[in-house]
Amino acid sequence: MSARRTTPAVLVVLALTLLMGGCASSRPSDAARALQEAVAGTLDRQADTRERLPERLRRATTWRTKVPVEARELRVTYDTDLRAVSWRADVTASEEAPQRLLDAEGLRRLGTVGAREVDAVEGGPFDGAFLVREGESFAVMTRAYVLRYEPDLLKFAR
Numbered sequence: 001m002s003a004r005r006t007t008p009a010v011l012v013v014l015a016l017t018l019l020m021g022g023c024a025s026s027r028p029s030d031a032a033r034a035l036q037e038a039v040a041g042t043l044d045r046q047a048d049t050r051e052r053l054p055e056r057l058r059r060a061t062t063w064r065t066k067v068p069v070e071a072r073e074l075r076v077t078y079d080t081d082l083r084a085v086s087w088r089a090d091v092t093a094s095e096e097a098p099q100r101l102l103d104a105e106g107l108r109r110l111g112t113v114g115a116r117e118v119d120a121v122e123g124g125p126f127d128g129a130f131l132v133r134e135g136e137s138f139a140v141m142t143r144a145y146v147l148r149y150e151p152d153l154l155k156f157a158r
Contacts, residue, residue, distance in 0.1 A: 029100070029103045031069055031070065031096055031100065031101045031103070032101065032102055032103035032124065032125050032126070033125075034068040034069050035068070035069050035074075035089060035101065035102070035126075035140075036125055037068065038061075038063070038068045038069070038074060038076055038089065039076055039078075039083075039087050039089055040083070040084065041061075041083060043063075043068050044061050046063065046066045046068070047061045047062060047063050048062055048063055048064045048065055048066075049061070049062045050062075053077070056079070057079055057080045057081060058077060058078065058079055058080070058149075059077070059078060059080055060075055060076065060077045060078075061075070061076045061078075062074070062075040062076075063075075069091065069094065069096070069101060070094060070095040070096050070101075071091045071092055071093055071094040071095065071096075072092045072093035073090075073091075073092040073093070074089065074090070074091055074092075075089070075090040075092075076088070076089050076090075077090070077145075078145075079145075079148070082144065085142060085144045086142055086144040086145045086148060087141065087142055087145055088139055088140070088141040088142075088145050088149070089139065089140045089141070090137065090138075090139045091137060091138055091139070091140070092136070092137045093136050093137065094136075094138070098131055098133065098138050098140075102121055102124055102125070102126045102129075102131070102140065103124040103125055103126070104121045104122060104123055104124040104126060104127070105122050105123025105124055106122040106123060107119040107120070107121060107122065107131060108120045108122055110130075110156045111155075111156065113132075113152045113153060114152075115134055115135075116132050116133065116134045117132070117133045117134075118130060118131070118132050118153060118156055119131040119132075119133070120156070121140070126140060128142075128143060129141060129142055129143070130142075130143070130146055130153060130156065130157075132153070143157050
């Protein structure tokens, strides 16, 4: 009879262990989660400025004092109707390497445009995005944003 009582308990502990182990590897880092929240608009109220841009239906949100990631400044530019799929995040003077901030498995070099290095983000929550580096700053942008607003990068968006 005691074997019957311990079997469900062992199964519960085993199930929780497997469940927690599986979640830990797929959950984004705190930095990546903060960047996701900024891009999604969750943190817009904490931003220093929110502005409408003259071209099309774009807006920009900028953080300088309460920057959600380890950087001097974060600016998210997005289409108002398509924020989830068409956005660009400019990170100035980040204390974290881009691959770590994006929680990416890797970065694949696509080429250069002028002085800017262009990489494809592989794996993680920003999989498929483009990373464009120039000096101490970098920008992360979705394929949809590149197709619509970045003609210099179109050759990489096959």
